[in-house]
Amino acid sequence: MTNRRSFGSLSARNRSQICEPVYLDGHSSDVAVPQVDIMQPIGVAMKVLIVGNMGYVGSVLGPHLRQSMPHATLVGFDNAYFGQALVPGSTLPERFLDRQIFGDARDLHPGLLSGFDVVVELAAVSNDPMGNKFESATLSINRDASQRLARLAAEAGCKSFVFASSCSVYGIAEGGARTEQDPTAPETAYARSKVETEDLLAQIDTDMTITALRFATACGYSPRLRLDLVLNDFVASALRHDEITVLSDGSPWRPLIDVSDMARAIEWAASRSPEQGGRTLVVNTGHNANNFQVRDLAMAVKEALPGVTVSINTEAPVDSRSYQVDFSTFARLAPQHQPLCTLGDSIEQLIAGMRSAGLDQAETPSSPLIRLHELQRLTSTGQLSSELEWIA
Numbered sequence: 001m002t003n004r005r006s007f008g009s010l011s012a013r014n015r016s017q018i019c020e021p022v023y024l025d026g027h028s029s030d031v032a033v034p035q036v037d038i039m040q041p042i043g044v045a046m047k048v049l050i051v052g053n054m055g056y057v058g059s060v061l062g063p064h065l066r067q068s069m070p071h072a073t074l075v076g077f078d079n080a081y082f083g084q085a086l087v088p089g090s091t092l093p094e095r096f097l098d099r100q101i102f103g104d105a106r107d108l109h110p111g112l113l114s115g116f117d118v119v120v121e122l123a124a125v126s127n128d129p130m131g132n133k134f135e136s137a138t139l140s141i142n143r144d145a146s147q148r149l150a151r152l153a154a155e156a157g158c159k160s161f162v163f164a165s166s167c168s169v170y171g172i173a174e175g176g177a178r179t180e181q182d183p184t185a186p187e188t189a190y191a192r193s194k195v196e197t198e199d200l201l202a203q204i205d206t207d208m209t210i211t212a213l214r215f216a217t218a219c220g221y222s223p224r225l226r227l228d229l230v231l232n233d234f235v236a237s238a239l240r241h242d243e244i245t246v247l248s249d250g251s252p253w254r255p256l257i258d259v260s261d262m263a264r265a266i267e268w269a270a271s272r273s274p275e276q277g278g279r280t281l282v283v284n285t286g287h288n289a290n291n292f293q294v295r296d297l298a299m300a301v302k303e304a305l306p307g308v309t310v311s312i313n314t315e316a317p318v319d320s321r322s323y324q325v326d327f328s329t330f331a332r333l334a335p336q337h338q339p340l341c342t343l344g345d346s347i348e349q350l351i352a353g354m355r356s357a358g359l360d361q362a363e364t365p366s367s368p369l370i371r372l373h374e375l376q377r378l379t380s381t382g383q384l385s386s387e388l389e390w391i392a
């Protein structure tokens, strides 16, 4: 199956339009949506704890929440695996928070949760290769610590718990876009950790609103950039080597969401009313227009950076992940918090950000921006144990 979406207008997009709700194919949602999101009156002075705030997503979320909720008290909690993996020239994203706490989410003290209205759980071993290498830590951090955190938050009287799940729970999904009602088929420890956590969260007996956001694959610029995400990787190789090598036949489907739109979705989930989606909600988080095949992502980057060559391995074995996802529920529940960034916007912002940080030079090491490499370095130097606990 081919993606017939045209990328013709990508490079012509005016920067003033960036992140306006304009889609590549002139798409408009086919779902009838109300005009407003129904939010809880949690109050302007809400207290928000973001666990795992010092990663790729958290480094965009903190500044975003500071802007959208200027009077909120924002507290971060993280064990700083990637604390120093900042893009050169960036300022510390944690300066937008009121307080930063360092610690391991597996040992988070229950007393710490007292007084918080919202807990956002981002802490995780955050992709398949890391999950394969550190399987036991993946289950203890992503699943067990997340479940414990939600239970403690409920006991502490917290009103809302937001869990960062993933569309990778759909595995290899042939035959159309997957809805939340479709069966999951997790292929990896990482995907299993997410789906098992969703199930455990649903079993917590609480009045707290729980939202598991099944995010599409993230892309876009962050002060703690990751180059182990498909679009970010393509832009980096195009800038550095004038070449993109697609390590498959390019046919797998990957829905994408820009990291800035993840932050907006988390903001919605933090304040959503239980009338919108129920007390406990699992929701695919992305946009129907942003289901792409990997080869189309490569071609979109080539279009933004003419002269780049794309090589696609037509002999490659089938990818273990390929899914199209139906994001209609999210469109219906959160009309004011729909993804705004187009693929072209994300590519433009990555190019601009990487150029200004000097990350477009072939000789710049990319290792610290690849999560698995950083964890392997920290374990090989004896700073982290094989269970990813700090030793030194």
Ligand SMILES: NC(=O)c1ccc[n+]([C@@H]2O[C@H](COP(=O)([O-])OP(=O)(O)OC[C@H]3O[C@@H](n4cnc5c(N)ncnc54)[C@H](O)[C@@H]3O)[C@@H](O)[C@H]2O)c1
Residues within 6 Å of the ligand: 051, 052, 053, 054, 055, 056, 057, 058, 077, 078, 079, 080, 081, 082, 103, 104, 105, 106, 121, 122, 123, 124, 125, 126, 127, 141, 164, 165, 166, 167, 214, 215, 216, 217, 218, 219, 226, 229, 371
């Ligand atoms: N990036 C994506 O494509 C994507 C897509 C879907 C879902 N998600 C989910 O969103 C969340 C954030 O992803 P990200 O891209 O920012 O990942 P990331 O790896 O950049 O950041 C994860 C953060 O969690 C922290 N952390 C990990 N284990 C911890 C522990 N035991 N105690 C305290 N802190 C700990 C790390 O130090 C890091 O700051 C993750 O749960 C991830 O699974 C990400």
